[in-house]
Amino acid sequence: MTKRGKQASGSPSGVGTSIELFTGGGGLAWAMHEEGFRHLLAVEFDKRACATLRENTAVAYDPAADQPMSLDDKWPLIEGDVHQVSFANFAGKVDVVAGGVPCQPWSLGGAHKGYDDPRNLWPELFRCVRETRPKAIIAENVKGLLRASFKPYYDYILNELRVPFEQRVEGEDWADHNKRLEKALKVAPSDLTERYDVKYKLVNAADYGVPQQRWRVFVVAFRKDLGLSEWEFPDETHSELALWHSQKNGDYWKRHRREPRPDLVPDVIPPLDPKKPREPWKTLRDAICDMPEPIGDKVEHPDWKHHYGWPGAREYVGHTPNDLDRPAKTVKAGVHGVPGGETVLRKDDGSIRYMTVREVARVMTFPDDWELMGPRGEQMRQLGNAVPVGLGRVMAKAVKDALAGGGKAGS
Structure with missing residues (x-):
């Protein structure tokens, strides 16, 4: 089985x-x-x-x-x-x-x-x-x-x-x-x-x-x-416009118990088309909101497989972190030279960290009990190729x- x-x-x-x-x-x-x-x-x-x-x-x-x-x-x-x-x-x-x-x-x-x-x-x-x-x-x-x-x-x-x-x-x-x-x-x-x-x-x-x-x-x-x-x-089935409306009318923020962020939504947005109903785009926060923070660098969480921190997250021009309240950037396989911050996220306190392997697996919509073999780099490569x-x-x-x-x- x-x-x-x-x-x-x-x-x-x-x-x-x-x-x-x-x-x-x-x-x-x-x-x-x-x-x-x-x-x-x-x-x-x-x-x-x-x-x-x-x-x-x-x-x-x-x-x-x-x-x-x-x-x-x-x-x-x-x-x-x-x-x-x-x-x-x-x-x-x-x-x-x-x-x-x-x-x-x-x-x-x-x-x-x-x-x-x-x-x-x-x-x-x-x-x-x-x-x-x-x-x-x-x-x-x-x-x-x-x-x-x-x-x-x-x-x-x-x-x-x-x-x-x-x-x-x-x-x-x-x-x-x-x-x-x-x-x-x-x-x-x-x-x-x-x-x-x-x-x-x-x-x-x-x-x-x-x-x-x-x-x-x-x-x-x-x-x-x-x-x-x-x-x-x-x-x-989903759209960015529907996400904007959900964030502008407050539904998104109420669901996550967060203060609204007006910077994410354009000042003027088109109305939703009732003939083409769409759900809001799912965000990185939607994907990982029920997960605990990793407990430390290279220390596996006791309740979550592949959920551990990794040192060295950086931010610079062309290498910006994922925003929790947007869909994640494209997960890459790690063979494209220096990534563009695809596996870095910005926390609510403004600090940044690498996403864990399990968080990336969530973004790739794998089940939580799907186990990835090999060292971290190989696990990330498998996810980026999937x-x-x-x-x-x-x-x-x-x-x-x-x-x-x-x-x-x-x-």
């Missing part, structure tokens, strides 16, 4: 099956699990992330063992290079292939080599799709994928997802392959199970109830024989509803 026990999916066996690629520390995988998807396989290369998965809910994949039949079963995990993994045994058994495709080739903080970067793993996602023919695909990536300099290749990614069986041949330039894909798309398919209807959207996690401003691109595809070409992404669980659940639910015949996810 997983550490958090069986999830409420409507059935012990779940709502469908999935394969998780590039699983990392488990954000999207746990979101999928909470929405009732039963993982047949998870694949991850990083040893610390694999240790985290095993500590929580995974077990080494055994090809001779029976596949998981219940949400209580542990996730079969392959620790290794996805290039070396065959998915042929799962053909016809997978409802969803999901994964946060590694971001380094596209990140503004990295070398952003894109399609020339050996860490570009989109081709491995396409291979998994060819070998399993899932009903749906969920892929997440950084905002940098939409930069103008990468747009031609991004269009190519979407085309290859639309016709993944029109494979690139050895030695073929991606641009030449894209021409073949565009040509194939003009011809009616003889087999609808080899084509996918593809949608993508740039989303801010804060707009879906995550206490963090985090822009990410989601790509969702449905197998063409399912007739879901009209599917749309779910509408936003999909926020809350945002992952929104996307997983939208796909689940569509597969169940719910039609459009948006309203």
